[in-house]
Amino acid sequence: MAISTSLFATFLVAAVASASPTAHVLSPNVAARLAGNSSGESPVAYQCGPKTANVTCINRYGSFLPPSFSRDPDPAVGYTGTKVPDDSSWELVKQADFVLFDKKRGLEILGPAPKIHRGIISVLNVIHEAPVYVPELNKLFVTQDGPPGNLSILSLDLNNDPPTVSLVETDPPIYQPTGGLYNAKDGMIYYAVHGNNASLPGGLQQHAGIARVNPKTLKAEWVLNNYHGFNLAGPNDLTIDDVGDIWFTDTDYAYVLGVSESPKQLQLSTWRFRPSTGQIQIMDTSLSYPNGIAFSRDGRTLYVTDSGLESYSPIPTRGAGDFYNYPINLQFNSTGPRSIFAWDVARKGHDGKHPVITGKRVIFQALEGAPDGLKVAANGIARIQTSHPVENIQWSGRDLKTLWLVGVGGITKVEFNLAGPDLAHYYNGGR
Structure with missing residues (x-):
């Protein structure tokens, strides 16, 4: 038993899955509006992958966020609880079913028709x-x-x-x-x-x-x-x-x-x-x-x-x-x-x-x-977001x-x- 709130899949899969809201698919115009930030840097996140689920890719593992970001250290606050006010693409992460940190291997994991x-x-x-x-x-x-x-x-x-x-x-x-x-x-x-x-x-x-x-x-x-x-x-x-x-x-x-x-x-x-x-x-x-x-x-x-x-x-x-x-x-x-x-x-x-x-x-x-x-x-890197801790x-x-x-x-x-x-x-x- 542990309060676990994300699932990260490499060759090893640990139950640490997210209590994020139920995801929904964004319309193309909304997705386009979310594909940038106010600093002119590349967006943190973008939509990618099959349309059978809401899939979001993270640029460079999210290693650089606009300096205005913040996160409550409370263990119960999930990764999606990070606040990134100067990059609206972060909304894609919060609403995703699957979040990919390594796009190539992540898409191999998901295959042609992932579903949650x-x-x-x-x-x-x-x-x-x-x-x-x-x-x-x-x-x-x-x-x-x-x-x-x-x-x-x-x-x-x-x-x-x-x-x-x-x-x-x-x-x-x-x-x-x-x-x-x-x-x-x-x-x-x-x-x-x-x-x-x-x-x-x-x-x-x-x-x-x-x-x-x-x-x-x-x-x-x-x-x-x-x-x-x-x-x-x-x-x-x-x-x-x-x-x-x-x-x-x-x-x-x-x-x-x-x-x-x-x-x-x-x-x-x-x-x-x-x-x-x-x-x-x-x-x-x-x-x-x-x-x-x-x-x-x-x-x-x-x-x-x-x-x-x-x-x-x-x-x-x-x-x-x-x-x-x-x-x-x-x-x-x-x-x-x-x-x-x-x-x-x-x-x-x-x-x-x-x-x-x-x-x-x-x-x-x-x-x-x-x-x-x-x-x-097997292999790959991905994150599955559920509506309950796992x-x-x-x-x-x-x-x-x-x-x-x-x-x-x-x-x-x-x-x-x-x-x-x-x-x-x-x-x-x-x-």
């Missing part, structure tokens, strides 16, 4: 997380996060258009997953579950950890729920590497959201768990709020997002304008971490499978808010070119030319 569908599914104004696509069923499973907590999961049947939506419950129920991944090798969904309440309806007891679910039968089982007797703060997201280990991030968002009765007992960290032996190992403690996590397609690079501009606050808030349906114990620091980090991954040990990560570096800083869940894609993303469809963006109070569907990976053949350069 907002509000096609009626949802609660709560945090939506853990989107998981199961190809065999052609279904998307999405969790709903926040107090008083949920034992049910949204099931979107994509065999129908618009999707048929139902609420399902696993057996036994799992309380408040916040990250999920479909493992094509065993046909199971693996969930990072951060709900940690001592007593739930029906006498159910649960600690935070990792669970797996058969998507066909909804039978669930736990594989991890402690570190040598310590509670985990709340696994946030997870991924599986090319030798079958589960890597996950652990944060105290569960306590922040009121779905855990226990404050953190351990440092917030990135962990590795080997299901075959039960071994759990801490891999990194350097991030303030480790969040989304993924591996490169060759397994040689680890990516983790840091949403450290958010942290626990003893004073609950609903956010400006009652942003949330419920009070949460969250505070924002505009100068806190909001980056995606990468490490090199090497294999050592007697079996050549023990991972060692080195070479930590920043590869991206969010344009606004904080980066949350992330997925590895927490995580997932591709679906036979060609894996439909992207679902799920977040606070909304689910958005995007159709374009940027394909997601085939999870059955994810690691294409394995050792």
Whole structure:
């Protein structure tokens, strides 16, 4: 969970999508009027690309703006909230569906007929997380996060258009997953579950950890729920590497959201768990709020997002304008971490499978808010603007070119030319 307000797609796609107004296509005369600024410099933005969506290109990554520009540092103020009074072309950015910083590669991503569908599914104004696509069923499973907590999961049947939506419950129920991944090798969904309440309806007891679910039968089982007797703060997201280990991030968002009765007992960290032996190992403690996590397609690079501009606050808030349906114990620091980090991954040990990560570096800083869940894609640079903040993303469809963006109070569907990976053949350069 993180307040995320832009989506920037390179070979890596992080859920940081924008709460900008619903876009509309401008008439040619209005577009022409917006194509300049008062200083005589080239306009910051101009219309470009296919007409099936409102596409705007940014000149030189927007690296020079008229000196009158300003932006509120509040993390909740999006990139489109920048004020550029001396360049009216900025209106194109505010009203766009897709914003391209690299026109050539951006248009390759979009393809000939990009489309964005907002509000096609009626949802609660709560945090939506853990989107998981199961190809065999052609279904998307999405969790709903926040107090008083949920034992049910949204099931979107994509065999129908618009999707048929139902609420399902696993057996036994799992309380408040916040990250999920479909493992094509065993046909199971693996969930990072951060709900940690001592007593739930029906006498159910649960600690935070990792669970797996058969998507066909909804039978669930736990594989991890402690570190040598310590509670985990709340696994946030997870991924599986090319030798079958589960890597996950652990944060105290569960306590922040009121779905855990226990404050953190351990440092917030990135962990590795080997299901075959039960071994759990801490891999990194350097991030303030480790969040989304993924591996490169060759397994040689680890990516983790840091949403450290958010942290626990003893004073609950609903956010400006009652942003949330419920009070949460969250505070924002505009100068806190909001980056995606990468490490090199090497294999050592007697079996050549023990991972060692080195070479930590920043590869991206969010344009606004904080980066949350992330997925590895193909290539290109673009920005998708939704009508709601986005927490995580997932591709679906036979060609894996439909992207679902799920977040606070909304689910958005995007159709374009940027394909997601085939999870059955994810690691294409394995050792």
